[in-house]
Amino acid sequence: MDSLLNLDILLPTLVGLPLIAAILTTLLKSHGLRASISIAMALTQFMIAAALLSWLSGSGTSLETQYQRYSLAGWGAPLGIDLAIDGFAALMLMLTAALTLVLTVYSRYYFFEPHSRLDKTARFWPLWWLLIMGINALFLSGDIFNIYVTLEIIGLAAVSLVALDGSRAALTAALRYLLVGLLGSLCYLLAVALLYRAYGTLDLAQLSAVAEPTAITWAALVLITTGLLLKTALVPLHFWLPLAHGSAPAPVSAILSALVVKTSFYLLARLWLDTLAPAATDSGLLMLGILGAAAICWGSIQALRATRLKLMVAYSTVAQLGYLFLLFPLALPDEDARGAGLSGPAVSAIGYFIVAHACAKAAMFLAAGNIMRTFGHDEIARLRGLAKYMPLSLLTFAIAGASLIGLPPSAGFLSKWLLLNVAIDAAQWWWAIIILMGGLMAAMYVFRVLNIAFTSVDEEAQTEPKNLPINKLPTIMSLCAFLLAMLTVVLGFNAELILDLVTVGDDV
Amino acid sequence: MFQTPDFKNNSYENELPFATRVLCAIVIGALGFGLIAALILTENISSSLPALVQQKLTQSGVQNPVTAVLLNFRSYDTLLEIGVLLTVAVAMLPNANFNSDINPDMPGGNRSSGRLVSVVNSAAGNPPLEAFLRWLIPMIIVMAGYMLWTGTALPGGAFQSGALLAGAGVLAQLSGRIQFCFTSTTAKLLLTIGLITFVMVAIGVATTTGVVLQYPLELAAPLILLVESAATLSIAAILLLSYNTLATQVFESPSEHSTFEHSAFDKQPSDVTETSAPNETLQSQTAEDPKS
């Protein structure tokens, strides 16, 4: 009875809560009730994550509280499954909880169509909560086969959410996303089979203690990398992302770009830098960095050429993901200590970048969704004079764009600044050039949209078809988007909130 | 490789050119041989887990080691597993228009009757099949029950008996006399019963033993059987739902997605015309006149 009271019970509750929410929202009939239950669940999840965070970083001094484990069903690591959490995982869980809260409130109004025959919320809410459960379970899991099952839940729930609208473009994008997801999961499962054959254990901590650079480990690492690169949509394998994120409903594409894509990056970072660190060759890490740089350039170019707003934001996700992969070459030099866990200056910079990008990208997608909901289309060329009708959404778009580019007040600037410092310290200055160039290209495609939106309509009123807003947008929806954008600015000012958290649990 | 899923019969216009296919085959072959060599050469260390499972088997409450691993040692995996099944079930639920009273003439099965299983005495049924099924389906159900019960000692268990029950349901549906309607409340309950029981057992057990999913020693066997039978019911219902939806596939009335004038799917991703939101906005304005 006693261990129920101490705080490590919070770990399974973070997975159980969305599961209970999913069951309730499946069974309930009226969509009003479903929405209110969802908002209540999102609030409790946010409070639990905050409590977990304060407990983890608060008692950061003593060793064992930093790297907290919870063995489910009480059987212990090799036999049973352990939930493990360290600083980086706690940061990601906090990000998930915050985003879930804002996006749940937004979805409550986005899907509120009393007169429509089809009640999409009957399907949306259960899938939404199953997706959130999968994300929480993945960040908490300490067992490589368990990670496979969570990857599967996230994949299937995300595909079903993308296919929610039933329009032909959404269904085709969802089917392609599903095939890619299944392919990635199968490569990962084959790697799990290889690792179990070689080391006989499924637990991450035990694996990192016993891993050494043999042929099998290297083959497993290659398989895991190809599988997860497919799911993270790094440049050569990114073909499915723009259409999937572009044709999904606004809150879905927000959570997809801000979180789902990052889950497989988190796994790659965990496996390359922590668990299978000895098997990670320097050339492999460098190759990932080069792919990241290619992603930055290619994504930005495609974003410049996109004619639809949501597609442009989706391509910008492909570009910003490239930044994340700069972690691998930069984390290289001081990562020789075995089992040092996932920490160090490069990891905290990337952790900060993930939070900044997640908030900015979610805000951008919500703003794009608002524009689409009001104007009925999101052709960039026809968005002339948008500022007159939707000033708040445009302001959100501008602030989020500033964070993507890395302009000073925003969290994006701080994360790029930290990344630059790490690149200079690691004496790999060429990454600095790529970081700055990426910022420049981001500026080009963001200002392209702002420029069109702010030009007043009157001088070419006769050529453009008068695009007037079609229907009224509930103000709460643009407020949600604005809140996320302001989050990037707030985070920009007090950086130590995240930085000291990521360093928790480094001397495990 | 993945441009557009096409349905023309064996049309080859968007198939990869011969050269790339041969190249793919060679690359995959080479990697395969490399992997085979690596696997065969490194001798496979015998992991400590099987001995651990044997040693702890007595405390797990069941004799069959696989069921012990599935439902006691790694029960968290099975919980997420049933979550995966629920995800697919929700995604494939027929469009449950709760406000179906607005237009009772819903295309597709008879949604109005709220009952899960409704016998349809359509004339088309063929008597020999029905006679055979009237005899076979009860036997399958008994077999599934036996499979579930022996799962604790002999090979068998929740997934196998759930699949058997789903097979019986598919047979019943194929006979044309039985129609399942999965938007009824009993169907919803049946779909989620497995997950509800598992979560309730997990939390209930945590209050006594203090650790989530840890069964008290003496209660392990009955609890596992309870969770297993609930899982069997929901697995059977979910697999039957997926067959039912695929077999009675009816696309939403076209008025739901008022197809635009340029609705033909065009290849360039940049100017994909049909996106999600405009349907809703335009659909809410245009008068609801089902097209076909």
Next chain:
Amino acid sequence: MNFNILIDSCLVIGILTLACLCLATRNLFTAIVLFVSLGLLIAIAWVRLDAPDLAIAEAAIGAGLTGALLLATWRQMRVERAHGDADSPKKSGGENVSNP
């Protein structure tokens, strides 16, 4: 001893050829039927590797239900196309309708 190896090698050769045939045949219906028979062969392979639980599951789920789902979708696609092109009279039997 070599009797066992004989059985296993026949089984493996059968499985690999069935897999190649399944993906190489012209007719989609044949491909689905070949996949179901591949599922049954795999169930036998599980019995050879003494995994009885998996043999039952593979036979019931892998061969049985997956085959049923595939055939249901295939029939849905064929029926759609048959009544789709109104000009071609609906021929009797499945094979001479435009075999996919």
Next chain:
Amino acid sequence: MTQDSLYIIASVGLFGIGLYGVIAAPHILRKILAINIMSVGVFMLLVTSAKNVNSTPDPVLHAMVLTGIVVAIAGTALALFLAGKIHALSEASDEDSH
């Protein structure tokens, strides 16, 4: 040529055939078939590694394969559902256009 290496060749072979099938097959149902063949290949590797334990085979791997089989059919059902709906919609739009 022990039983273990025989089935390893079979499993990697199935994985390769399935991978080639996913890349090269034009029709969507064939791609779904190919993904199923790939997953059967991975499961075979898992069961082979479970087998060569001298006494009883390794139950943990069997539980993993069982979970994998159910995940595979869940993914296949969703893929077939999406393919069916796309086909139904493309049929509808063909009907309207001609």
